Amino acid sequence: MGKSLVEMAADLVQSQCASKAMNTEEITLALQSTFNALQMLQAGEAKLQAGTSEGAGVVGTAPGMAPEKSIQKNKIVCLECGQEFKMLSPKHLRSHGLTGREYREKWGFPLRQPLCAKALSERRKKAGKDRGLPENLRKAIAKRKKSGQAKKAGNDKK
Known part of the structure; x- marks a missing residue:
C-alpha cells in the first residue's frame, strides 16, 4: 500500500533537513507547506481521474495538440x-x-x-480503386441523371 500524504511530506522534509540545517520552526513550516502542496496535487489528480472515468471527455488532455x-x-x-x-x-x-x-x-x-490514420485511408482508397468503385460510381450517377431527366420529361407532358 502507498504512503500517506503525511509520510510523504515527512520524507521530503527529512531529505531537505539532511542537505541544509533547519530549526524546528523552519521544519514545521516546511512540513505544513509540503503537506498542503501534496493535498492540492492529490485533489487535482482525483478531479482528472473522475472526469475521464465518467466519460465526461476532459477537453485538452491531448495537451496543446492542434x-x-x-x-x-x-x-x-x-x-x-x-x-x-x-x-x-x-x-x-x-x-x-x-x-x-x-x-x-x-x-x-x-x-x-x-x-x-492516413495510411489506413490510403489503403482503403487504393482497394476501392482496384475494385473499380470510381468507374461504377460515375456510371451510377449518369444513370440517375438519365432517369431524373426522363421523369421530368414525363411530368412536362402532363
Whole structure:
C-alpha cells in the first residue's frame, strides 16, 4: 500500500533537513507547506481521474495538440481524451457523447475528413480503386441523371 500524504511530506522534509540545517520552526513550516502542496496535487489528480472515468471527455488532455496534427500517418489521436487509434470508431465517439459529424464540427475538420490514420485511408482508397468503385460510381450517377431527366420529361407532358 502507498504512503500517506503525511509520510510523504515527512520524507521530503527529512531529505531537505539532511542537505541544509533547519530549526524546528523552519521544519514545521516546511512540513505544513509540503503537506498542503501534496493535498492540492492529490485533489487535482482525483478531479482528472473522475472526469475521464465518467466519460465526461476532459477537453485538452491531448495537451496543446492542434487538430490538424492529430491525424498522423499510422495513428489518430482523439482530441477529447488523448488516446491513440487507427480509427476513431462511432462507439468511441459515443463514449464522449459525440457523433462523427459533431466531432468534426467541434474540432474544425471538413465533414468529409476520414477519422482514421492516413495510411489506413490510403489503403482503403487504393482497394476501392482496384475494385473499380470510381468507374461504377460515375456510371451510377449518369444513370440517375438519365432517369431524373426522363421523369421530368414525363411530368412536362402532363
